[in-house]
Amino acid sequence: MTVVFKLDPQQPDSLILAKAAEILRRGGIVAFPTETVYGLGAVVFNEEAVKKIFWAKLRPPDNPLIIHICDVNMLNEVAVDIPDKARRLMEAFWPGPLTLILPRHPRVPKIVTSGLDTVAVRMPAHPVALGLIRETRAPIAAPSANLAGKPSPTSAEHVIRDLYNRIDAIIDAGETVHGVESTIIDILAEPPVLLRPGAYAVEDIEKVLGEKIAVPEFARGYREADIALAPGMKYRHYAPDTPLILVEPLSGSIESLKKTILTSALKYVKEGLKVCIVATRETASTYTSLPNSIILELGSRFNVFEIAKNLFKTLRSLDDLDCDVAVVEGVEERGLGLAVMNRLRKASKTVIKA
Numbered sequence: 492m493t494v495v496f497k498l499d500p501q502q503p504d505s506l507i508l509a510k511a512a513e514i515l516r517r518g519g520i521v522a523f524p525t526e527t528v529y530g531l532g533a534v535v536f537n538e539e540a541v542k543k544i545f546w547a548k549l550r551p552p553d554n555p556l557i558i559h560i561c562d563v564n565m566l567n568e569v570a571v572d573i574p575d576k577a578r579r580l581m582e583a584f585w586p587g588p589l590t591l592i593l594p595r596h597p598r599v600p601k602i603v604t605s606g607l608d609t610v611a612v613r614m615p616a617h618p619v620a621l622g623l624i625r626e627t628r629a630p631i632a633a634p635s636a637n638l639a640g641k642p643s644p645t646s647a648e649h650v651i652r653d654l655y656n657r658i659d660a661i662i663d664a665g666e667t668v669h670g671v672e673s674t675i676i677d678i679l680a681e682p683p684v685l686l687r688p689g690a691y692a693v694e695d696i697e698k699v700l701g702e703k704i705a706v707p708e709f710a711r712g713y714r715e716a717d718i719a720l721a722p723g724m725k726y727r728h729y730a731p732d733t734p735l736i737l738v739e740p741l742s743g744s745i746e747s748l749k750k751t752i753l754t755s756a757l758k759y760v761k762e763g764l765k766v767c768i769v770a771t772r773e774t775a776s777t778y779t780s781l782p783n784s785i786i787l788e789l790g791s792r793f794n795v796f797e798i799a800k801n802l803f804k805t806l807r808s809l810d811d812l813d814c815d816v817a818v819v820e821g822v823e824e825r826g827l828g829l830a831v832m833n834r835l836r837k838a839s840k841t842v843i844k845a
């Protein structure tokens with residue numbers, strides 16, 4: 492049985508936080524909200540509990556977990572030899588959606604890091620997540636609280652759908668703020684490397700660092716990652732059951748984007764398939780004339796924050812519509828757009844350029 496606790500995201504009831512923390516301290520696993528997506532947590536030093544996370548999510552053991560801390564003192568329990576560069580980024584961006592790769596403290600079990608000598612650490616900017624870690628009095632290892640391969644959960648309903656009765660408890664504090672996961676930087680590399688684009692734009696992190704961050708092809712969502720560099724990146728992610736066709740706006744022309752989407756969707760309609768078009772507010776009306784099709788709106792093309800926030804929710808809702816195929820409109824790869832395109836490329840079966 493999974494217990495569901497309801498909490499106010501801004502002023503969480505400390506008695507309920509204490510109850511959830513008690514479940515964690517006794518070796519249980521608890522889903523909780525962060526500012527990005529819901530996480531599925533276990534006390535980082537409890538190997539048996541961490542094993543349950545991999546079991547519940549059906550997560551392959553070579554995909555390491557992110558460790559969540561509530562203050563900088565806690566960092567010393569999980570990492571050693573922290574470089575000055577990392578300190579600067581923590582000061583500027585913590586609490587918040589930035590995950591840093593640091594040398595592993597020997598006390599952190601290898602199951603958490605999939606055998607690596609590094610850890611991925613972040614301090615989430617969410618009163619419930621911070622309160623839960625504080626009450627537990629231990630760092631919490633937590634991947635996103637979805638079944639492996641599915642879009643990450645941005646509400647407790649998503650977690651319930653994937654993991655009900657596979658985990659001990661869920662803390663429901665409503666929808667998350669960002670809707671895409673944290674930005675992961677390998678700060679030990681020279682120059683630092685972006686392992687996963689996320690809710691903080693790389694451009695903003697570079698400003699504080701005062702140097703360029705390398706953006707490998709896999710961070711754009713294109714190619715399988717070098718396993719040693721970015722474990723876990725090789726798996727297909729975020730994919731709804733409905734096959735996705737992503738149309739990338741390469742020329743920068745909205746007209747050509749709309750035309751390519753229409754042509755592609757029409758081809759499927761002619762084959763007798765039911766098509767869903769995942770569009771933006773500015774383009775949605777273009778596709779209304781298409782027969783046997785449904786239109787979903789991600790948000791405004793000019794507000795990529797809104798698109799990121801709605802992304803996983805929209806991908807999940809696709810599967811309730813019973814369509815044979817979905818054609819998705821891509822966005823420009825700037826700022827948060829990089830995180831959105833990374834997720835869409837990984838979720839897609841086919842990528843077409845417009």
Ligand code: TXA
Pocket residue numbers: 525527528529530531554555556557588590592604607609610611615633634635636671672673674675686720721722723724
């Ligand atoms: O926003 C987030 O980051 C959310 C919330 C719950 O905090 N968490 C999240 O975790 O997205 P997850 O499991 O979906 O992604 C963790 C990823 C792994 O897939 C892996 O790529 C990377 O973090 N990672 C973890 N440890 C690493 C390490 N030592 N070296 C390189 N990458 C690592």
Ligand code: MG
Pocket residue numbers: 634635643
């Ligand atoms: Mg995940």
